[in-house]
Amino acid sequence: MKSDPFWWEDAGRPDGPSAEDLPSEVDVLIVGAGLTGLTAARTLARAGKAVLALDAMQPGEGASSRNGGMIGGGHRLAFETMRARFGHDTALGLLREAHLDSGTFVKSLIDAENIDCDYRESGRFRGLWRDDEYARAARDLERLQQLIPLEAEMLPRARQHEEIASELYRGGTVFFRHGGLNPAKWVGGILQRALAAGALVQGNTPVTAVERDASAFRVDTPRGMLRAGAVLAATNGYTPAQLASLKRRIVPIPSFIVTTEPLGNDLVRQLFPHGRMIVESRDRHCYYRPSPDGERIVFGARAAMFDAPESLVLRQMRGLLRQVFPQLGEIDFSHSWRGFTGFSFDFLPNVGKIEGIWHAMGYSGSGNAMAPWLGHKAALQILGDPEGETAFSRTDFPLRWWHRGRPWFLPFADVTFRLRDAWNNSRRVTG
Numbered sequence: 298m299k300s301d302p303f304w305w306e307d308a309g310r311p312d313g314p315s316a317e318d319l320p321s322e323v324d325v326l327i328v329g330a331g332l333t334g335l336t337a338a339r340t341l342a343r344a345g346k347a348v349l350a351l352d353a354m355q356p357g358e359g360a361s362s363r364n365g366g367m368i369g370g371g372h373r374l375a376f377e378t379m380r381a382r383f384g385h386d387t388a389l390g391l392l393r394e395a396h397l398d399s400g401t402f403v404k405s406l407i408d409a410e411n412i413d414c415d416y417r418e419s420g421r422f423r424g425l426w427r428d429d430e431y432a433r434a435a436r437d438l439e440r441l442q443q444l445i446p447l448e449a450e451m452l453p454r455a456r457q458h459e460e461i462a463s464e465l466y467r468g469g470t471v472f473f474r475h476g477g478l479n480p481a482k483w484v485g486g487i488l489q490r491a492l493a494a495g496a497l498v499q500g501n502t503p504v505t506a507v508e509r510d511a512s513a514f515r516v517d518t519p520r521g522m523l524r525a526g527a528v529l530a531a532t533n534g535y536t537p538a539q540l541a542s543l544k545r546r547i548v549p550i551p552s553f554i555v556t557t558e559p560l561g562n563d564l565v566r567q568l569f570p571h572g573r574m575i576v577e578s579r580d581r582h583c584y585y586r587p588s589p590d591g592e593r594i595v596f597g598a599r600a601a602m603f604d605a606p607e608s609l610v611l612r613q614m615r616g617l618l619r620q621v622f623p624q625l626g627e628i629d630f631s632h633s634w635r636g637f638t639g640f641s642f643d644f645l646p647n648v649g650k651i652e653g654i655w656h657a658m659g660y661s662g663s664g665n666a667m668a669p670w671l672g673h674k675a676a677l678q679i680l681g682d683p684e685g686e687t688a689f690s691r692t693d694f695p696l697r698w699w700h701r702g703r704p705w706f707l708p709f710a711d712v713t714f715r716l717r718d719a720w721n722n723s724r725r726v727t728g
């Protein structure tokens with residue numbers, strides 16, 4: 298079984314220029330060259346700035362080329378919760394940007410830049426785990442549709458087979474404008490457009506220190522030191538110890554994905570009649586979809602909250618896939634890989650400046666649209682452009698006194714989630 302992401306087979310391993318000499322001075326230095334950093338680099342270069350994006354691995358090799366390839370917005374928080382916390386206008390802005398603006402932005406980027414990334418507006422089905430969730434989900438959707446023009450509808454359990462050949466869920470919600478893509482091609486396309494716009498991008502070059510003096514930042518790398526007028530941290534779930542204030546605000550939670558051996562187009566179409574992306578409401582949070590060629594299932598889950606051994610992950614993934622599609626029997630996997638998501642403590646991304654360093658991060662597991670959108674917004678804020686305004690600069694990006702940077706608590710959180718899973722399972726009405 299291959300341990301590289303399935304996506305790299307078609308897109309090639311993440312690769313970028315890495316032989317050039319580093320400049321001694323730039324206007325903006327970006328730490329991290331994934332969807333956030335590369336979109337910001339493109340926007341800044343197009344505005345005429347001297348911009349350099351450095352990545353400790355290859356550009357795109359973090360979460361951006363290893364994710365599930367599902368694209369489309371949403372929040373983990375209900376509107377009323379966000380309104381109570383941030384006020385009506387900000388809460389509405391958060392909704393609009395996550396559900397509408399970010400999607401419009403990425404679609405126009407794909408079109409305008411002609412990025413071939415197997416994008417398809419397939420729609421997404423969110424399956425509900427418990428019967429008692431249905432009425433609440435229907436109320437939430439109705440409320441959302443009063444606030445924003447969201448193309449979605451509830452699907453009762455009796456009609457669930459229209460979307461998925463599984464009895465596992467208790468009905469759910471269909472989001473018609475969500476879609477799927479090959480994430481390695483997506484981030485690779487943005488890399489090429491950032492380079493074409495004049496940005497410098499270098500892989501295998503970790504930033505080892507960032508220090509501020511009177512007029513600029515001093516940035517250290519193993520390839521030498523350089524000076525930058527501004528620094529943008531775009532490291533999300535890979536945020537390093539050197540960016541201590543940001544690392545304390547982000548919890549790096551691993552997510553695991555497998556791909557089945559080819560099952561054939563006919564079988565995959567029977568399982569996913571409209572080819573939709575599938576997510577679910579339970580904490581274990583499986584997310585799965587047909588591969589772009591319609592031959593396989595790409596199946597992701599939070600199989601563990603920590604960087605678990607592969608044997609444990611495979612056991613979990615087999616069990617979860619069998620739970621969804623028991624009719625498949627024993628299925629062989631062709632690929633199994635993992636990556637780090639970056640969760641904030643309020644489950645909301647944030648754009649802003651802390652101790653002089655700009656940041657855009659905290660996508661909490663959903664960054665294919667939000668990371669480019671907020672990378673672009675961060676770049677506009679650096680440029681002083683009023684278009685950089687975003688509701689995601691008006692949220693908190695909170696700290697917790699017990700998180701000093703090393704996520705020691707994740708194995709304990711794993712146990713809590715397992716207990717919650719068991720509790721939720723026991724509350725499922727069977728039949």
Ligand SMILES: Cc1cc2nc3c(=O)[nH]c(=O)nc-3n(C[C@H](O)[C@H](O)[C@H](O)COP(=O)(O)OP(=O)(O)OC[C@H]3O[C@@H](n4cnc5c(N)ncnc54)[C@H](O)[C@@H]3O)c2cc1C
Nearest residue numbers: 329331332333353359360361364365366367504636664665
């Ligand atoms: C397994 C998995 C499945 C997911 N599925 C989905 C999905 O289906 N849909 C969706 O919308 N989102 C999904 N996500 C989330 C999404 O991939 C991320 O939110 C998004 O890619 C974040 O992009 P980014 O550019 O901010 O961070 P990343 O792509 O993670 O890039 C951060 C980069 O920072 C670099 N870095 C770290 N330290 C340094 C340093 N000191 N110097 C230089 N560089 C450094 C790293 O090498 C890394 O390349 C998933 C994530 C994972 C891990």
